[in-house]
Structure formats: structure tokens, C-alpha cells
Amino acid sequence: MTAQDAPAAALWLAGSDDEFLGSGFHLGAGRVVSCAHVVAGQPVVTVRHSGTPYPARVVLLAPPERPPGSAVHPPPDLAVLAVPGLADAPAVRLAERDIAYGTDVLVHGYAVNAVTREVGPESTRLTVAGPSGIGLRGEQGWIPRGLSGSMAVDGNGRVVGMVKATADHRNPVGGWLTPLSELLPLLGGPPSAPEPQVTALSCARLLAEVALLEDPAVRLELVQSVNEQLGPDARIKVPYHGHAYLHLRGIAAACLNHSDPATALPALLNGALALCGPHRALAELGRLLHIDPEG
Known part of the structure; x- marks a missing residue:
């Protein structure tokens, strides 16, 4: 998958009454990744792809909840969902290492459009400045509300991080990403190529x-x-x-x-x-x- 193909693996997550919760992305075989804070406490979660809703089951929340008084969900702020209906949907691959500081990443997810007020695909470009208090600091880009849980990909379309929070949803001042190195231990590392079939x-x-x-x-x-x-x-x-x-x-x-x-x-x-x-x-x-x- 190239950087141009990556948006096809972007998803949006909804709760009860089809309430828009945030973004996610498909890693293949019906395995969907998002932020824990996006789905924590939600009794029902559905995942939408190409306008079609699919029932989802949360299989991992890390950590399960935000401690009382905490302003943000603690790292790695990771949710993994099982969505069997997406087994054959487009998927992205994980990179092998964190992105270098000073490098641009592309973010693909969903947000509420400022003009139409409807949920739709959203993309942005961020420059990774370096470590910050709650993750990697992404600068010189706009992160509207709803992009939490969306993929950040490199020039080859491989996931190098996940959007955690915006610094200001009204202004292009960036925000924070969860680095790949915090996700890999719980996601099992980059998926290997499928075993060739002997026929x-x-x-x-x-x-x-x-x-x-x-x-x-x-x-x-x-x-x-x-x-x-x-x-x-x-x-x-x-x-x-x-x-x-x-x-x-x-x-x-x-x-x-x-x-x-x-x-x-x-x-x-x-x-x-x-x-x-x-x-x-x-x-x-x-x-x-x-x-x-x-x-």
C-alpha cells in the first residue's frame, strides 16, 4: 500500500444512537485500531467503512480507563477492536520503527466538516518535532476533533503513529501522536507477509x-x-x-x-x-x- 492508498483503510467509530466517537484504521483480518479514550465506556461500538456500519467488539483497552483527575488518557491510549465484517477491507501495514524527528507524516481519518457539519474523511500533514508531555509533538498542521485514533503514515503509507489529541481544533497548531514504539508491543509488531500457499x-x-x-x-x-x-x-x-x-x-x-x-x-x-x-x-x-x- 502506498501513501495514496492509505486513506482507504481509514474508519470512523460510532457509539449508541450512531454518535460519532472518533477515527480508527484497519490493520487487516478485521483488526481495527483506535485510541482507548475514543471507545472507553461505550456499551456499543460500530465501525463505518464506505458508509456501511459494522458491529465491533473491543478486545483490548490499554489502559482500560482514565484515572480520576487525569486530563488525558494515559499511554499507550490504545484500543483494538475485532470487526469480522471488515476482514476483506483495505488495510495498512505498520512500519518497523518510529519516524525521525523533523519528518512529515500524513494523517488520515474522519472529522466533522466545518462547513457541512457532517462526518466525512479528513486528512492533514504534520511535522514531527519530537517528544512532548503526552506523546510525539506534531506541528504545522490542523487536527480537528474526531481525528483521535486516526493513522499517521510515512511516505510509503506505513503507520508510524496514531493521533492522540489536538492542541486546538480551531487553529492549525498541531497536537500529539502516540509513537509507533508504544503501539508495537501490544499489536505484535509489523505483520509479516502471508505464508505462500503450496499448490x-x-x-x-x-x-x-x-x-x-x-x-x-x-x-x-x-x-x-x-x-x-x-x-x-x-x-x-x-x-x-x-x-x-x-x-x-x-x-x-x-x-x-x-x-x-x-x-x-x-x-x-x-x-x-x-x-x-x-x-x-x-x-x-x-x-x-x-x-x-x-x-
């Missing part, structure tokens, strides 16, 4: 990148090599196909559906290496299968 299709795509396997004779030798490694009682049977990709997909499917795929798949990889030699696509196939060649 006959994904295996065949990699095998087809090896030029030698376009030769029908080499593909037949590959089947023979696999069977020699498996032994006479565990051979694979693959109908020949003149189209290289379809033939390779059949070979991969036979290994995946073998009674002992943990033996058949390494036999496939080692057979391809023996016939074709080292190749980038075969190295990638080994990583996909979690197999060390000859191992």
Missing part, C-alpha cells in the same frame, strides 16, 4: 521458469528421477502432456497428492536440480516447500 499451480509456475523443463524428454526424465527416489512401490503416475506447463502441473499435483508428500516433494526438487542444475526458480521452490536441496 500444484504455484509449484508448476516455478518449474516452468526453468528453460530445460520445456523439453519433453527432460520432463519425462524428471518423472523417472522422482520414481527412482520413491522406489517401486510408491511411484507417481503422470499422463504426458505436450504443453510444458500443464505437464509440470500434473507432476507437481502427483507429488502433492502422494501418500507421502514429505518424501515426494523433495524428490521433485532434487530431481529438477539434478537434471537442470542450480536455478533461481528452483531455489525459490525450495523455499516455498521449506526444503533444503538434498536434505
Whole structure:
């Protein structure tokens, strides 16, 4: 996701009677992040995306409430909500470290428009000055009421912090952000890329990148090599196909559906290496299968 795509993951949160509470953002798989002070004490919370409300369940408030007499919610002022209806909605990724001081961030969320008096998308640019009393100090930007809980992203569209409070909702004097480093311990760090799925299709795509396997004779030798490694009682049977990709997909499917795929798949990889030699696509196939060649 780029910085231009990030606003698609912005959300607005509502309480009872559809009362606008503040902003949030989607991290994927229906996991929504906002400020604890935005949803604390709310018996019902819904999350709106593209005008559609989705039921939400608060799964984490850190800390759960504001101490008596405190002017602000203590750090990290973090809320995590489960919103199953948003599982497939656009999402943003977390950065790996805090933003450097003096760097600009883009904020995307929702606020009450000063002209229409309606809740709508709102963005602003802030310059991160450095640490302040209640978080990172953001300067030279306007934070209207409602942006609490919204994402602050870097130039690559990765979340580097979350808006906590405004210094003055009527004037462009900035406010405060909760830094990423305070959010990561409770969010589990930056989400890793999803594990690639092992299918006959994904295996065949990699095998087809090896030029030698376009030769029908080499593909037949590959089947023979696999069977020699498996032994006479565990051979694979693959109908020949003149189209290289379809033939390779059949070979991969036979290994995946073998009674002992943990033996058949390494036999496939080692057979391809023996016939074709080292190749980038075969190295990638080994990583996909979690197999060390000859191992």
C-alpha cells in the first residue's frame, strides 16, 4: 500500500444512537485500531467503512480507563477492536520503527466538516518535532476533533503513529501522536507477509521458469528421477502432456497428492536440480516447500 492508498483503510467509530466517537484504521483480518479514550465506556461500538456500519467488539483497552483527575488518557491510549465484517477491507501495514524527528507524516481519518457539519474523511500533514508531555509533538498542521485514533503514515503509507489529541481544533497548531514504539508491543509488531500457499499451480509456475523443463524428454526424465527416489512401490503416475506447463502441473499435483508428500516433494526438487542444475526458480521452490536441496 502506498501513501495514496492509505486513506482507504481509514474508519470512523460510532457509539449508541450512531454518535460519532472518533477515527480508527484497519490493520487487516478485521483488526481495527483506535485510541482507548475514543471507545472507553461505550456499551456499543460500530465501525463505518464506505458508509456501511459494522458491529465491533473491543478486545483490548490499554489502559482500560482514565484515572480520576487525569486530563488525558494515559499511554499507550490504545484500543483494538475485532470487526469480522471488515476482514476483506483495505488495510495498512505498520512500519518497523518510529519516524525521525523533523519528518512529515500524513494523517488520515474522519472529522466533522466545518462547513457541512457532517462526518466525512479528513486528512492533514504534520511535522514531527519530537517528544512532548503526552506523546510525539506534531506541528504545522490542523487536527480537528474526531481525528483521535486516526493513522499517521510515512511516505510509503506505513503507520508510524496514531493521533492522540489536538492542541486546538480551531487553529492549525498541531497536537500529539502516540509513537509507533508504544503501539508495537501490544499489536505484535509489523505483520509479516502471508505464508505462500503450496499448490500444484504455484509449484508448476516455478518449474516452468526453468528453460530445460520445456523439453519433453527432460520432463519425462524428471518423472523417472522422482520414481527412482520413491522406489517401486510408491511411484507417481503422470499422463504426458505436450504443453510444458500443464505437464509440470500434473507432476507437481502427483507429488502433492502422494501418500507421502514429505518424501515426494523433495524428490521433485532434487530431481529438477539434478537434471537442470542450480536455478533461481528452483531455489525459490525450495523455499516455498521449506526444503533444503538434498536434505
